[in-house]
Amino acid sequence: MKRCSLALALLLIGCGGSLPAPPLTEHPLAAYAEVPYPPPAALAETVPDKPKADVVWVDGEWVFHGEGYVWRRGGWVTAPPKSKFAPWHSWYRSDGRLMMARGTWYDEQRQRLRPPRPATPAETPPNQVTSEFQTGR
Numbered sequence: 001m002k003r004c005s006l007a008l009a010l011l012l013i014g015c016g017g018s019l020p021a022p023p024l025t026e027h028p029l030a031a032y033a034e035v036p037y038p039p040p041a042a043l044a045e046t047v048p049d050k051p052k053a054d055v056v057w058v059d060g061e062w063v064f065h066g067e068g069y070v071w072r073r074g075g076w077v078t079a080p081p082k083s084k085f086a087p088w089h090s091w092y093r094s095d096g097r098l099m100m101a102r103g104t105w106y107d108e109q110r111q112r113l114r115p116p117r118p119a120t121p122a123e124t125p126p127n128q129v130t131s132e133f134q135t136g137r
Contacts, residue, residue: 019047019057022077025084025106032099035064038090039100043071045122051076055119061088063102072102075118082108 039062047057060074079085083105090100105113 020050020055022056022058022079022085022105023083025086025110027086027089027101027104028110031086031101031104031112032091033064033101034097035090035100036098038098039064039069044125045074046125048076048120048123051120054078056085058085058103058118059087060122061103063088064100073118073122075121077116077118080105080107080113080116083113 042062043060045060055076056079058074058077061072062069063072064070086101086104086106088101088103090098092098103115105115107113
């Protein structure tokens, strides 16, 4: 029994791992916009090999554009200097409205930054199409 428990513990430790993430922050309240319905389930993306040592991983996300959601790929990016990233987030107001903020980079004064171009974008498994113009309906 001890041997089995030790083997299971070592297996779980060996399988653990995470991708290097950017420093995180929360969105200011002004970053949220009302959306009519929640986004679809996230699309599967394959993480390509890390292209260089100083990059961080940012997951893909659904972004609401007028009438529907559009997939924005994740990827390896070089974080802007002295910046923090706030991943997409949604919440329901007490009046039932759904509010959502897309993943955004902020500077030290919590001002929005232009998102960095991916050093290497996420890859799509062969059984899915994840065009940046694909809508989630």
